[in-house]
Amino acid sequence: LATAPANSPSDTDITDWDRDHNLHPWATTDSWRTDDYMRINTAKGIYVWDSTGKKFIDGPGGMWCVQIGYGRQDMADAIAKQVMEMPYASPWSSTSEPAAILARKIAEMTPGDLDTVFFTTGGSTAVDTALRTVQFYNNRLGRPEKKLIMAREKGYHGSTYLASSVTGKERFNTKYDNASDLVRFLPDVNPYGRPEGTTLDQWCDQKVADMEALIEREGADNIGAFIAEPILCSGGVIVPPPGYHKRTLDLCRKHDILYISDEVVTGFGRLGHWFASEEVFDIVPDMITCAKGLTSGYLPLGACIMSNALMKRMEDPTGEEVFYNGYTYTGHPVSCAAALKNIEIMEDEDILGHVQRVTPHFQDRLKAIGEKFDIVGDVRGMGLLGCIECRPDLPQDTFDAHLKFGAKLDMACEEMGLMLRPFGNMAVFSPPLIISKEEIDDMFDIMEAGLEKLSAEYNG
Ligand code: PLP
Secondary structure: OOOOOOOOOOHHHHHHHHHHHOOOOOOOOOOOOOOOOOOEEEEEEOEEEEOOOOEEEEOOHHHHOOOOOEOOHHHHHHHHHHHHHOOOOOOOOOOOHHHHHHHHHHHHHOOOOEEEEEEEOOHHHHHHHHHHHHHHHHHHOOOOOOOEEEEEOOOOOOOOHHHHHOOOOHHHOOOOOOOHHHEEEEOOOOHHHOOOOOOHHHHHHHHHHHHHHHHHHHOHHHEEEEEEOOOEOOOOOEOOOOOHHHHHHHHHHHOOOEEEEEOOOOOOOOOOOOOOOOOOOOOOOOEEEEOHHHOOOOOOOEEEEEEHHHHHHHOOOOOOOOOOOOOOOOOOHHHHHHHHHHHHHHHHOOHHHHHHHHHHHHHHHHHHHHHHOOOEEEEEEEOOEEEEEEOOOOOOOOHHHHHOHHHHHHHHHHHOOEEOEEEOOEEEEOOOOOOOHHHHHHHHHHHHHHHHHHHHHHOO
């Protein structure tokens, strides 16, 4: 490599260096030396600015994570203070004030007896911790065969080996290996895909029956846990039918199968509550995983929260068993300080109340899009989560046009100053939770203009 210029790299240098040396998540192998990513230079509130100075509403909220918005001086101060006081303490041999206070705080926020918090580096490692805990637990109880994990088609749980193994999104069945012998997938729960004439209640019955059949087929003695996002977010904001969460939890209870609620996206206010499991979906699981909104994306942090009942059953009176799970950055003091400040800001500014107040408007505008545009097949969402999916038989009826709908809509909106997150035939959005009613209107006005443009294109 030629020696890089010592200072002030040019815009072109940065683009070149990024393209040549910085491998991004989900890079396509044909274009990983040609893709130029949008470079975001500054951010404030719900807005980001790219390197040309163009301003965008951040529709995806970073990556479903920037709850309190960008550019908070109070957050910067809290982080700086912790860095100067004590930036790192080994969680093996010591603890820190922020980690202890945050663990206590999260235990208060979670439902039921979920009082024990294991801190991780993000969502994937929180899921990994939950899944490894299932293995530890059943080995500890002397039933090593009770290990299978039930997961769902279209679920997303992360990118480490175990977390990606329980991820049901098609693209993960590619050239990566998975621990597939440990996992069994349940079919799609999306009500949008249900056969014509099937009511939501009947759909729920069928989805519960799918789980019953799987338990029957594999044997409850071989199944350790069910992992489920309350809403399948990366799968396209799929909201399972009413009653589904409770009935699947009841089935798990009946068969002594642990229930892991993956709240990496739904936690920390996205649906107007700290956690959605109990307050929105009426379930108290055995474990909850969270990350993202825990620090509003200012620093990496995740957590796996476990019930007292589970902890009790894992106890070993001889003290010989060791919970060999942990990361150098478990309970990182600076990340924990950021999470505490994030929670404080959310409390002081009643961000949960704000989400509850603006949600009806957000969801009304989303619903109106479904009614207004012929090229749209389905709109769905909850809280400040939304998804637009194109009609399966778009007029310009090519597989390619169908598949690129999300990217085309995102491109049309970006021209007008709104970023979305495209997923094949869908575009999803989850803006910062501080978004005002007027800003919600700005967002949806741009989406409607983008859909007008696409309608003309698809209808020729
Ligand atoms: N679980 C869910 C539900 C997610 O949406 C994600 C990421 O999008 C993860 C786990 C993985 O989190 P991370 O990317 O922080 O490892």
